[in-house]
Amino acid sequence: MKHEISVTKNPAPKEKPDSSTLGFGEVFTDHMFLMDYETGKGWYDARIVPYAPIALEPAAAVLHYAQEMFEGLKTYKGKDGGIRLFRPDMNAKRTNSTNDRLCIPQMDEAFYVDAIKALVGVDRAWIPDRPDTSLYIRPFIIATEAFLGVRPANHYLFVVILSPVGPYYKGGLSPTRIFVEDEYIRSARGSTGYAKIGGNYAAGLKSQEKAHALGFSQVLWLDGNERKYVEEIGTSNAFFVIDGEVFTAPLTGTILPGITRDSVICLLKDWGVSVREERFTIDEVFRAHEAGRLSEAFASGTAAVISPVGELRWKEKDIVINGNRIGALSQKLYDTITGIQSGALPDTHGWVVSLE
Numbered sequence: 001m002k003h004e005i006s007v008t009k010n011p012a013p014k015e016k017p018d019s020s021t022l023g024f025g026e027v028f029t030d031h032m033f034l035m036d037y038e039t040g041k042g043w044y045d046a047r048i049v050p051y052a053p054i055a056l057e058p059a060a061a062v063l064h065y066a067q068e069m070f071e072g073l074k075t076y077k078g079k080d081g082g083i084r085l086f087r088p089d090m091n092a093k094r095t096n097s098t099n100d101r102l103c104i105p106q107m108d109e110a111f112y113v114d115a116i117k118a119l120v121g122v123d124r125a126w127i128p129d130r131p132d133t134s135l136y137i138r139p140f141i142i143a144t145e146a147f148l149g150v151r152p153a154n155h156y157l158f159v160v161i162l163s164p165v166g167p168y169y170k171g172g173l174s175p176t177r178i179f180v181e182d183e184y185i186r187s188a189r190g191s192t193g194y195a196k197i198g199g200n201y202a203a204g205l206k207s208q209e210k211a212h213a214l215g216f217s218q219v220l221w222l223d224g225n226e227r228k229y230v231e232e233i234g235t236s237n238a239f240f241v242i243d244g245e246v247f248t249a250p251l252t253g254t255i256l257p258g259i260t261r262d263s264v265i266c267l268l269k270d271w272g273v274s275v276r277e278e279r280f281t282i283d284e285v286f287r288a289h290e291a292g293r294l295s296e297a298f299a300s301g302t303a304a305v306i307s308p309v310g311e312l313r314w315k316e317k318d319i320v321i322n323g324n325r326i327g328a329l330s331q332k333l334y335d336t337i338t339g340i341q342s343g344a345l346p347d348t349h350g351w352v353v354s355l356e
């Protein structure tokens, strides 16, 4: 279905921040995209309007039962001035998969990408162009129906907001300390682990706080059923290089199917590196380290792209991976993916969508 997008320009554009001081998700652009949904009518009234607070009924379903989903992707301004999105069709597809799990209505995937492109086009002057900066795109959907009964809502709001962001690591890639969580769990078989929803994040905060208090930057989640198998690292996917083979948890419903994860696997296969998407235990990781067979570990996600793991603590045991240095594969993956995103490297997989 084709929707027209109306545009109301912001009469009072804000001053743009100095791109050398950008953090993550603190500053928002002049416009946002909105679209409503009503049962019987479908999605309607696609519009770009000035960025502003959203009015909600206190009884809006999202505020009570967390019927909410979100996505995250980035747009980059290359050295050539070109504006590029990285695999936005995958975000559209994942939105529908998440929506299905949360009983939120499906969206037209091609229109979803068009809406993002239209909004980025209106706020294109906000895309920072220093190395490793980008414009973060946050689409999300909330259940807006005023009703306290428990059932899928009949009214929704789809919103897209934009935020200029700085480099994830100010001084370049640096290895992180990770705490293996064996008390709390993030997901279990049949749960919402594969859906990108605020509810999963709210449930993970307690564990993250615990890890921070102990001096770790993130947690490594184990499977919810046996607390044995490696699943994810914080809000990113996890990879371990053992005997030259790359291990990562399979997509069986408990982990988030990362777009960076998919890109990493694809590039590794291009390079002839063996990738094993299968279950492996944290005990195997520690034993491989002991035997000198674990050469690298890293996490993948849109925010940091690749995040090398320098240290792991599981129960009372600490291990240092690759001498707390960035591994060769981590660095090569980071350089390749960010190179494709910025247009500095050729896009051999057709991942980049350019804005005219």
Ligand SMILES: *Cc1c(COP(=O)(O)O)cnc(C)c1O
Pocket: 072, 196, 232, 234, 235, 236, 237, 256, 257, 258, 259, 260, 261, 300, 301, 302, 303
């Ligand atoms: C978003 C997310 C990821 C990473 O997905 P990308 O598409 O690579 O950004 C991994 N794990 C969780 C829990 C996430 O929410």
